[in-house]
Amino acid sequence: MFNYTILLFMMKRLTMIAVALLMLGGVASAQQSKSDESLEFRPHWSLKLQGGAAHTRGEAQFLELISPAAQLSASYNFHHAMGVRFGLSGWQGKGSVLSTEKELYKFQYGQLNADYVLDLASLIGGFKHDRIFSPYIFAGIGGAYGFNNEEAAALKADPKYSAMLPYYWDKLPLVVGRFGLGADFWVSKRVALGLEANSNFYSDKFNSKEDMSGLLADWQFNVLAGITFRLGDNTRPSAVYAAAVAAAEAAAAEAAAKAAAEKAEAERLAAEKAAAEKAAAEKAAAERAAREAAEKAAAERAAKAAENSDNVFFTINSTYIRKAEGEKLVKLAEWMKANPDFNVALVGHADRETGTPAGNMKLSENRAKVVKERLIKLGVPAERISTAFKGDTVQPFAENNKNRVVTCTLE
Numbered sequence: 001m002f003n004y005t006i007l008l009f010m011m012k013r014l015t016m017i018a019v020a021l022l023m024l025g026g027v028a029s030a031q032q033s034k035s036d037e038s039l040e041f042r043p044h045w046s047l048k049l050q051g052g053a054a055h056t057r058g059e060a061q062f063l064e065l066i067s068p069a070a071q072l073s074a075s076y077n078f079h080h081a082m083g084v085r086f087g088l089s090g091w092q093g094k095g096s097v098l099s100t101e102k103e104l105y106k107f108q109y110g111q112l113n114a115d116y117v118l119d120l121a122s123l124i125g126g127f128k129h130d131r132i133f134s135p136y137i138f139a140g141i142g143g144a145y146g147f148n149n150e151e152a153a154a155l156k157a158d159p160k161y162s163a164m165l166p167y168y169w170d171k172l173p174l175v176v177g178r179f180g181l182g183a184d185f186w187v188s189k190r191v192a193l194g195l196e197a198n199s200n201f202y203s204d205k206f207n208s209k210e211d212m213s214g215l216l217a218d219w220q221f222n223v224l225a226g227i228t229f230r231l232g233d234n235t236r237p238s239a240v241y242a243a244a245v246a247a248a249e250a251a252a253a254e255a256a257a258k259a260a261a262e263k264a265e266a267e268r269l270a271a272e273k274a275a276a277e278k279a280a281a282e283k284a285a286a287e288r289a290a291r292e293a294a295e296k297a298a299a300e301r302a303a304k305a306a307e308n309s310d311n312v313f314f315t316i317n318s319t320y321i322r323k324a325e326g327e328k329l330v331k332l333a334e335w336m337k338a339n340p341d342f343n344v345a346l347v348g349h350a351d352r353e354t355g356t357p358a359g360n361m362k363l364s365e366n367r368a369k370v371v372k373e374r375l376i377k378l379g380v381p382a383e384r385i386s387t388a389f390k391g392d393t394v395q396p397f398a399e400n401n402k403n404r405v406v407t408c409t410l411e
Helices: 004-031 120-125 152-156 239-308 323-338 359-379
Strands: 037-042 045-057 066-079 080-096 102-119 131-148 172-186 193-202 215-233 235-239 310-313 344-348 386-390 405-410
Touching: 037 239, 045 080, 045 193, 066 215, 080 131, 080 310, 102 120, 102 152, 102 172, 120 131, 131 193, 172 215, 235 239, 239 405, 310 323, 323 359, 323 405, 344 359, 359 386, 359 405
Parallel strands: 344 386
Antiparallel strands: 037 235, 045 066, 045 215, 066 080, 080 102, 102 131, 131 172, 172 193, 193 215, 310 405, 344 405
């Protein structure tokens, strides 16, 4: 027969360890890993489906009391190292009675469980979003309901076995205590394969027999393999990291905006400078062109005036305009009428070698008057004619006789 003394000793020690680790769970919140500062733990749900074998403690050989077992559970991980699990487990239990011969019987049961789960890797090593191996322990309570106990009923009706089944039941509700350990191997971000061993202890009525070991309880041990589906992400951006990223992005955006504004301002100033330089260059070019045009026009006008200006010469001490000199004035008058933008300046002179300065001054004045009167008579408006007289103070020619003259300068 199976030696339960060692098994019970191990279960007691496991219970003590589980209680101690449950107490340690209270300080786990201060141990979050810094393996990825950009992420933090996100509470989430997961679904686990398990199947395996159960052993209900009894007087038969160990393997004779093996039966199928299954469990479906939903877990909520509210902390990176802690969670709660709600599940439906059960399937089949077995028992045995021994009189002149051994008889085995089986029954069905279902069980609702509520467990407190500690992830040992996260408890010790802190949160790590891509952890592959996750061992865990748990402890919990539940409610079981037994049914289909017909094989025990048949044995109860047999006088050989009736006294061995004092707690026979037809349908039986029970309170369950449970604890265990397991490990999940995450094959992807959302899927894990796992193994779990758990112990469930019931009142002494679970297998319809009285416990003779003095424990006053019935035990069932399960070994289950399963698959876990994580419903949702287990991470989210760290608030501190997100704030730092947001601040960095805001600073970068501000710097970019400032750089863009500075660039735009520099471009504007450069454009204004270029426009001002262009305008200045165009203005200078226009002024230069205008100046050159004015100088050219002035030169052309001066050349034209010089070409058409003339001098009226007189004889000694005379103001009479001779025929040849009169023809010069006719020609000058016609030209002035054809070029109304020109005026004429008349300056009378007298030679220095004859007469007196006072007489020569008067003579030069009269000579300028008669030339002006002739031009007016020839059709030149008086306002286009200016007169001056120099006497013998100015001698325009080196030859003395030629200084008896009225110079006619177009301008």
